[in-house]
Amino acid sequence: MSGNNITKLSTGVSGVKTTVSDTDRLVAELRRRIVNNQMPPGSRLREYELAEEFNVSRSRVRDAFGVLEERGLIERIPNKGAVVMRLEADSFLELFDLREVLEGLMVRLATENAAPEYWDELIDLFGPELAQAVEKNDFNAYLAAIAKFRQTCINAAGSTMLAGVLDDLYDRVLAMTRRLMLVPGRASEGFRQHQEILQAMKAGDVVLAEELKRANIRSARSWFMKYSDFLL
Amino acid sequence: MSGNNITKLSTGVSGVKTTVSDTDRLVAELRRRIVNNQMPPGSRLREYELAEEFNVSRSRVRDAFGVLEERGLIERIPNKGAVVMRLEADSFLELFDLREVLEGLMVRLATENAAPEYWDELIDLFGPELAQAVEKNDFNAYLAAIAKFRQTCINAAGSTMLAGVLDDLYDRVLAMTRRLMLVPGRASEGFRQHQEILQAMKAGDVVLAEELKRANIRSARSWFMKYSDFLL
DNA sequence: GCAGAATATATTGTTGACAATATTATCGGC
DNA sequence: GCCGATAATATTGTCAACAATATATTCTGC
Numbered sequence: 079m080s081g082n083n084i085t086k087l088s089t090g091v092s093g094v095k096t097t098v099s100d101t102d103r104l105v106a107e108l109r110r111r112i113v114n115n116q117m118p119p120g121s122r123l124r125e126y127e128l129a130e131e132f133n134v135s136r137s138r139v140r141d142a143f144g145v146l147e148e149r150g151l152i153e154r155i156p157n158k159g160a161v162v163m164r165l166e167a168d169s170f171l172e173l174f175d176l177r178e179v180l181e182g183l184m185v186r187l188a189t190e191n192a193a194p195e196y197w198d199e200l201i202d203l204f205g206p207e208l209a210q211a212v213e214k215n216d217f218n219a220y221l222a223a224i225a226k227f228r229q230t231c232i233n234a235a236g237s238t239m240l241a242g243v244l245d246d247l248y249d250r251v252l253a254m255t256r257r258l259m260l261v262p263g264r265a266s267e268g269f270r271q272h273q274e275i276l277q278a279m280k281a282g283d284v285v286l287a288e289e290l291k292r293a294n295i296r297s298a299r300s301w302f303m304k305y306s307d308f309l310l
Numbered sequence: 311m312s313g314n315n316i317t318k319l320s321t322g323v324s325g326v327k328t329t330v331s332d333t334d335r336l337v338a339e340l341r342r343r344i345v346n347n348q349m350p351p352g353s354r355l356r357e358y359e360l361a362e363e364f365n366v367s368r369s370r371v372r373d374a375f376g377v378l379e380e381r382g383l384i385e386r387i388p389n390k391g392a393v394v395m396r397l398e399a400d401s402f403l404e405l406f407d408l409r410e411v412l413e414g415l416m417v418r419l420a421t422e423n424a425a426p427e428y429w430d431e432l433i434d435l436f437g438p439e440l441a442q443a444v445e446k447n448d449f450n451a452y453l454a455a456i457a458k459f460r461q462t463c464i465n466a467a468g469s470t471m472l473a474g475v476l477d478d479l480y481d482r483v484l485a486m487t488r489r490l491m492l493v494p495g496r497a498s499e500g501f502r503q504h505q506e507i508l509q510a511m512k513a514g515d516v517v518l519a520e521e522l523k524r525a526n527i528r529s530a531r532s533w534f535m536k537y538s539d540f541l542l
Numbered sequence: 543g544c545a546g547a548a549t550a551t552a553t554t555g556t557t558g559a560c561a562a563t564a565t566t567a568t569c570g571g572c
Numbered sequence: 573g574c575c576g577a578t579a580a581t582a583t584t585g586t587c588a589a590c591a592a593t594a595t596a597t598t599c600t601g602c
Contacts, residue, residue, distance in 0.1 A: 099388075099585095125554065135587050140555090144373065148380045150474070156331075157554055157593045172471040175419070179411035187407065239404040242382065243475055331555095357584070367557055368584090389563045389584055543602105550597070557590080567580070572573105 100134045104142035107132075112151050112162050113252050119164040123152060151249055165250065167310055173250055174299035178292050180244060186288040188234035189279045197280040200230055204273050212269045217259050220269065224255070227272060254302075257309050264301050271297065332366045336374035339364075344383050344394050345484050351396040355384060383481055397482065399542055405482055406531035410524050412476060417507065417523040420466035421516045429512040432462055436505050444501045449491050452501065456487065459504060486534070489541050496533050503529065 108128075111117045123143070129136045143160050146152045152160045203223055211219040232241050259265045271294040278287035302309060340360075343349045355375070361368045375392050378384045384392045435455055443451040464473050491497045503526040510519035534541060 124552095126552090136554090137586065137588095141376065144376050145380060148377060158595095159554065169471060172469040175415060175469060176471055176475065179415045183407060183411045237404040237407060239382075239401060239408055239479075243408065243478070246475070246478070247471075356582095358582090369556065369558095372584090391564095391584065545602095546600090548597100548599070550595100552595070553593085555590105555592070558587105559589100560585105560587085562585070563583085565580100565582070567578100569578080570576095572575090 100132075100138045101141045101145075104128070104132060104134065104138060105145050108142060108146060109149075109151065109249055112146075113249050113256075115253075115256075117162050119162045121162045123160040123162070125159075149246055149249060165253065165310075167306055169250075170254060170302060170306075170310075171299070173247065173254065174295055174302065176247060177251065178295040178299075180240070180247075181295060182288045182292040184231050184235050184240060184244065185275065185279065185291040186284055187237060187240070188231040189282060189284045189287045191236055192234040192279070194280045194282060196234060197276055200227055201273075201276050201280065203227075204269065204276060209266075209269060212265050215265075217256075217265070220259065220265055221256070224268075224272070227276075258298060258302060258305075261301055261305050261309070264298070267297065267301075268294070332364075332370045333373045333377075336360070336364060336366065336370060337377050340374060340378060341381075341383065341481055344378075345481050345488075347485075349394050351394045353394045355392040355394070357391075381478055381481065397485065397542075399538055401482075402486060402534060402538075402542075403531070405479065405486065406527055406534070408479065409483065410527040410531075412472070412479075413527060414520045414524040416463050416467050416472060416476065417511065418516055418520040419469060419472070420463040421511045421514060421519045423468055424466040424511070426512050426514060428466060429508055432459055433505075433508050433512065435459075436501065436508060441498075441501060444497050447497070449488075449497070452491065452497055453488070456500075456504070459508075490530060490534055490537075493533055493537050493541070496530070499529065499533075500526065 108117075108123075117123070125136045125139045125143070128139045132139075143152065143154060147154050147160070151163055153163050154160045203226060208219060208223055228244075232244060235241070259268075271290065275287055275290045275294065278290055340349075340355075349355070357368045357371045357375070360371045364371075375384065375386060379386050379392070383395055385395050386392045435458060440451060440455055460476075464476060467473070491500075503522065507519055507522045507526065510522055
């Protein structure tokens with residue numbers, strides 16, 4: 079096995095990139111493992127080990143580590159190796175502050191740009207069926223719906239830069255959301271908030287939609303602070 | 311020359327990193343050249359060429375390209391090479407939207423955290439002397455003052471995540487600021503706005519400070535739109 | 543048995559050589 | 573002279589071997 083190894087493939091997600099390399103696949107898989115806590119914070123990542131597992135050279139693993147580090151998912155200490163970044167309470171709070179202004183902007187731009195009908199699909203998704211699933215603690219369904227909401231908004235917002243920044247933070251947001259959802263009552267509250275936001279967006283009420291989204295994050299923040307002892 | 315080559319050195323800027331590698335130095339220098347337009351958009355970056363110039367191996371250059379790409383300063387096309395990213399009008403407008411919420415947040419957090427006296431130094435810096443320099447089109451002095459303002463705020467805000475996001479965008483902000491300053495009248499207006507923001511910050515008026523900073527960016531945005539024909 | 547030095551092992555950091563690909567130059571036919 | 577095919581060159585992509593460093597183990601004197 080030698081030489082170049084880039085398979086043509088569209089990434090699907092509004093991407094400019096049309097090729098996916100070994101490095102990209104590595105990054106994706108390692109991201110997944112870290113966010114899913116299969117590799118909990120503090121875990122060591124050994125280059126050779128991963129190189130063998132994925133049948134790639136150490137250089138690819140090393141490249142992947144580079145972007146993972148840039149994204150703040152791992153920490154690299156010279157000559158010692160890479161460990162999964164530990165998320166402190168402080169950085170969670172910082173993350174909420176950032177999300178408040180950024181996701182608020184996202185919703186504002188999306189509301190400005192999209193026609194009212196654009197939101198019908200999402201409004202349908204956030205319907206009675208999902209409501210029941212949330213009550214029954216079907217977190218995967220809820221998580222998928224939230225991801226869909228996010229992606230639909232980003233597409234409508236139409237700002238590649240905003241999309242990039244949100245994407246940079248996404249891993250950490252996901253890691254936190256997964257935990258926060260476990261707190262009794264939070265999921266159903268978040269669900270209702272999303273319904274309200276969607277109504278405002280369909281109504282084209284730019285200001286209200288942004289404010290509701292910001293309130294949504296602030297609410298999540300206060301839940302987090304209340305239960306931080308359990309969540310960290 | 312072979313083997314590891316990492317010189318111990320503190321980065322100074324509130325950094326967690328305490329070492330600076332060849333790659334880091336490369337990134338810094340290339341950033342500088344790109345932002346200063348010594349490497350205008352569309353320029354091609356050849357790996358071997360740079361490797362020779364900096365007396366490093368191509369791998370280091372390649373690593374540097376990786377972070378430059380992640381930062382959106384260059385674009386890498388497989389088997390073709392790296393070119394300096396071309397900044398389109400759209401992305402400038404996107405950048406203004408982002409700056410409005412992010413720098414607003416920066417000022418808000420900074421105002422919340424810092425004591426009134428903290429701002430005296432900056433208020434002094436943005437005094438009559440600098441005002442005169444701005445009138446005389448001494449752009450370097452103004453640019454340095456703005457950079458100082460930014461850094462002081464980031465330090466006071468105390469959010470490493472926000473600092474990271476702002477840093478990611480900094481190169482593009484700088485590139486744009488340098489051009490926008492050339493527009494007659496913009497620099498002195500921006501100067502006055504910074505004075506007002508600082509007054510609000512010293513007064514501890516969190517809401518007003520944030521709103522003034524946001525207005526500052528919106529104002530810059532409208533100047534840009536008006537003169538975009540000359541600036542692009 | 544234990545602290546500290548010396549050795550062995552594991553792991554990361556770096557490089558130069560080679561493969562794959564794209565770009566440019568050359569050449570023959572019309 | 574111009575166009576397409578073919579060869580030559582330049583440039584990037586990948587890897588495997590080696591160097592440097594950190595960690596674990598063994599040894600030694602007490």
